[in-house]
Amino acid sequence: MFAIVGAAGKVGFATSSTLRDAGMLVKAILRDVSKADRLREIGCEIVIANLLDSKALVKAIGDADTVQIILPPSPEVRGPEEEMRRGIESLANALEGACPKRILAISDYGAHITHDIGMPTLCRTFEERLSKLNCHKVFLRSAEYMQGWGRAIPTAIESGTLPSFHDPLDMRFPTISAPDLGVIAADILLQPASEKAVEIVHAEGPRRYGDEVVPRHQRKGAFESVMSPSLAELLIKANDAQNEGGLVDVESRTSEVRYGTTELLNTLRPLVPPQYIELKI
Template sequence: MFAIVGAAGNVGYSTSSALRWAGVPVRAILRDRTKAARLSDIGCEIATADLQDAASLAKAIGDADAVQIIIPVLPRAKDPADELRRSIESLFEALAQARPKQVLAISDYGAHVADDIGMPSMFRSLEARLAQLQTQLLVLRSAEHMHNWGRVIPMAVASGILPTLQDPVDMAQPTISAHDLGLIAADLLLRPESGKDLEVIHAEGPHRYSANDVAAAVSQLSGRVARARAVPRSQWQETLERTIPASLANLLIKANDAKNEGGLVEIEPNASEVRYGTTSLIDALRPLVLPV
């Protein structure tokens, strides 16, 4: 049995679908049962649990041999950073109770960096906590998801300006489609056990892309010219806090400072394995620009 925590999300659903296609049993663990229909349709067993209720989460995991976890960022929470910390601790407690043979944790590029670089550092904390479990741990560090550009695509189509914190706008950075990440996770779960207590694997798309590349893809898909424009560093805090709480803004600011510096939000030096997805940027953005 493979238990997928957050199976209704982009990554979780992709993993669940691939596992079901391979013919193995999947338990989809959801916070909101109203999102269960498409998972039931592909043959998943459904369980519900709140990520911050360790007892209910342990019960939902039950007798699963392997568990995939992903920590959601809740931008509408009063303090998203604190919510992340609480989720990490709750997940640890639940997994310690359930004691699955294997845990696959979705992490972040840059989680190996000791300095505080915002969001990747939260995942560094996740990795450190899960390493205390008495189980085989697979850490799948992900490049930034391509669909994150969906937040600013409507503005780019309407105004011709794609605002970005990436500076310079021609610097290519690692990114991956959520669908590909889920497929890679499923493949790792299905492969024979390595016998290692801890494995760290990185995943990114077939190519690296810059903000200019994103603007070019939006232009091609929409038929309207869009150009990338870096938001001045002095305006980041004010710009972000228009839509998200300060604690989340601070995590993103530190992460983007590290990305723009280069070499930090990256594959860890001497990494043993890197997986590459196949979805191009334009194909990942297509449903965001041209929704069905």
């Protein structure tokens, strides 16, 4: 049986759906029962557990021999870094108690970098803690989600260009649709585990994109308009590291890279008001 922690999210639901399509038994672990209906409709067993309650997670995972986990940030939480660190420890403790044979952890491009670069550094901490577990581990390091660019749609509609925090303009940056990442994760889980104790796989979309740069001094305000200042700081650090180079290519050349199929425009199209549907991005 496969247990998917965070099965109601875009990544988790795509993994769950793909596994069910393959005839696999799936236990969907989520914290909000109101999001259970579509998972129940595709035949998942539903279990409710809070990410920060390791005892409840042990019980929720139960006899599942394979577990997929993700550490989602909470934009509305005042101290997301502290909460994510608590989540790392809670998940690790739960996995130690449940003793699955295999785990797949959704991580981040840049988790190989040792100095503080914000969000990828939390994913590095996540990987380091999980590395202590006595089971087969897959760290699926993802490019940034295309869905995160949706908050730039109003500006894109007004100006005809998609603004970004990436710089310089001639650099192409990887991104991936979150459901594509879930499908890639399911495909990995459906394959036999390798002989390596730890596998590192990278995932990005079918091609890379350039965009119109938002000046560095404007980025803090742009992020903080849609999330807490502390989460904004984590993301600004990650963008700075990416813009300096070496974050997305150096380490991925030494490991497997998988590619999604969804183009950026197709991801953003549902977020665009109908009268602007012909917008070229």
